[in-house]
Amino acid sequence: MTERLVVIGGDAAGMSAASQARRRRSEDDLEIVAFERGRHTSYSACGIPYWIGGAVTGPEDLIARTADEHRARGIDLRLGTEVTEVDTERGRVRSRDPYGQEEWVSYDHLVFGTGAVPLRPPLPGIDAPGVHGVQTLDDAEAALAALDRGEVRRAVVVGGGYIGVEMAEAMLRHGLEVTLVDRNLEPMNTLDPDMGRLVRGELEGLGVRVASGAPVREVLTGRDGRVRAVSTDDDEYPADIVVLGLGVRPATDLARAAGLPLGASGGLLTDRAMRVRGAERLWAGGDCVEVLNLVSGAEQHVPLGTHANKHGRIIGTNIGGGYETFPGVVGTAVSKVCEVEIARTGLKESQARAAGLQFVTAVIESTSRAGYYPDSAPMTVKMTAERVTGRLLGVQIVGREGAAKRVDIGAVALTAGMTVDQMIDLDLGYAPPFSPVWDPVLVAARKVADAVAADLRKG
Template structure:
């Protein structure tokens, strides 16, 4: 007897799940219906800042698979259709056609929730003015580009200095805008420890960006025709022809909350290792709408990254299709850049370690991406956290120029393997002067961390 799978959300997690389920089960065995409220499917949201900034030429380059390609694989994909109600007891969803306004119920045997995340949009006067943009979907990116093409001025304000904020600051700089970054914290990149975030802030100022820290936006000022003209804080006004909100994202779980599904501390859906929603054997969830286990701290976290979403989708699709897979958790690895500055982190920050009840030591080193005498050697700073007494690696942060960011992958593997900093120093990494000093910067930081652990007893 045929079953029906309903998928809510047709981007990374949702369509990876649908595609994997289709590989395992034929259309005669499993009918797949997917709902997507936007205009696009299976695209790289992480690539949007680089499309806006001109590094990527066209929108289509960010699309991995079109609706037509999904439909050719016997997936009933319904675009511009938003699920507005979830009836878990009745095993059905109510969806609205956004073009006609018509609504209808669709029954399911199995359900995948992949509703993603939404940009934080504070309730401020003027927040909905023309020229104010969040950037989370391809539709958002297109709307921002349309604004940039029809804006006469060259002043941009980015609100927020996390990953989205610094990436959009670079994109707007590449477009020729004079950029001011307004940040509520004392320094950019709160995902780093304060000392490492300060390095990012200094570098951004050196690039010609105006950094305004410790500033809370109070309202968006508009001109007579409703278009943005400035961003106001308690202390000052910053002229703006365009405003980009880079404050971060939250799990888009309103449907799940209304349906009584379990949510975590950060508002994301809670699942088991097989990505089933806890307490519901026929409901799976993945992507930016879920919380995941942090393998270092043992706590649940919300991390919105396409890498995780695609893995979730593969695991969910395997479960729906009768196979098996699990998602064990993450160590919190992320990389970014602003102009030529590379930023990376994995594992715990100092405040994360304290919150988890861990005692730790730190070690920070200055190094270069290549042998110091080799042309093109670029500086980098590496900070490492290790558990006191045991020496277990807890986290690594890297700020530097070319060749810095991807070195964090060494630490990500070490964290996953629960290695100590002493064991890390013995790793047999590749060496040649064009690629690394004799002691790779990560290994050099590990050596210093070993000394700190021994001194701490």
């Protein structure tokens, strides 16, 4: 008897699950229906700032697989169609197509790949013309159309996280005066404040005005109704365009209404096979779920395309009759603003405290290549290790070319549960064009290992 797989969400997790299930099961054995409320499928939202900034030429570069390509592989993909209700008791979902027609579709397996939605606080003027989010390809097209109007000279970016700093770069590349307004005391709140301070200094060096500790209170408009400024408690920042980079939350309204288990962030809770906890036929992956942080042991919302694609592959494998699990994450992320590279993995200090861990830290300054080699660039590495045991807890890096991907050394060490003493002896590649004799990450490991030893001597 033919089973039916229904997928809610046509991007990374959902379509990876559908594609993997199709590889394992034929159309005679498994019918696949996928609902996507937008106009595009299987695209890289992470690439949107680079399209807006001009590094990517068009939306087609960001689309990994078109709707027609999915359909040619035996997936009934329905664009512009939103799932409005999930009935888990009867095993069916209610959908609404672009013409307003509603239909109940039954399932044997249901995948939640609903992703995340951008945070958009209910502030006066937040929906005024000239205010743009950057979550979807449609958002990017609207922002580019606004920039092409020829009347835009000043941009205000609200939020100093990954999207915020990347969009600050995009606005700079359009030749605009850029102000970054952030409620936190330093940008890049995923870093410790001392490392975020380095990012602020680099942004200011690029000509970005950084207003820290400044939550937005209102978006001000002119007589024509268009945005003219952003106001905080202390100041107003003139703007011809406003870009929102305030982060995202899991898109789990459907799951909540269906009574499914959600974590502290609102993300769906799954087992290691990516099956919704307590549900036999329900699966979830991507930005709508919480995952295990292998360092802290806590559930965490980590909205990244890398995880979403892995989740989808695991779900599709399991629905297809195989067996795979997702072990968890260590919290690795990289970004850049112009030539400045920013990276982190593991726990920052506040996360370590929240996990009940005691720790020591070390901060070192080094270079990307041997100091005598041309174009050697500075970088700062901060490393955190557990007291007594010396177990690595986290790495943060701010620097220029060659800095960000060094964080992967830390990611591997964290996954392996290594101590900083063990890291010191890692046999990393060396040649003057690539690294000093002692790689910056190993220098940081030496320094924090010394701090662990000194702490032990103090008793």
